[in-house]
Amino acid sequence: MNKQVRQLKIRETLRLHEVGNQHDLIRLLEEAGIKVAQATLSRDCTEIGVVRSRGAGGYRLVLPEENPGNIIKGLVGVEVLSIESNETVVIIKTLPGRGHGVASFFDQMKNSPILGTVAGDDTVLVIPRSVSQISQVISYIQENLSKN
Missing domain, CATH: 3.30.1360.40 (Gyrase A; domain 2)
Structure with a gap:
């Protein structure tokens, strides 16, 4: 699977699910048929701007579009x-x-x-x-x- 497709799936997963950490994200991606190493996932998250944000339910990973600043x-x-x-x-x-x-x-x-x-x-x-x-x-x- 190429990087662009993998990063698109990461974005989609973060939009559809409350994801607390990268371990949870890896699990959700595997359920969707995408196997990714933690180091690769970490680089992808950095490249697409994923941030860890604290909300009412605790911490979660969010995309920059969801977190306007x-x-x-x-x-x-x-x-x-x-x-x-x-x-x-x-x-x-x-x-x-x-x-x-x-x-x-x-x-x-x-x-x-x-x-x-x-x-x-x-x-x-x-x-x-x-x-x-x-x-x-x-x-x-x-x-x-x-x-x-």
């Missing part, structure tokens, strides 16, 4: 301690070990006033598309960290 926004918002800037860049301070996750969250945004980020353990350097947009970048960051 509110869940992740709430998590990222909790990880950010402060936002500061000068006339050229914005610095986001995070909880220890969360700089890369926060940077990745902003790097994946579409139509963003952010050109890119550089992450350390607990600090994210945010580079605006234009230095004249520093205040808009700060507002954009704050809006995307709110939980509503």
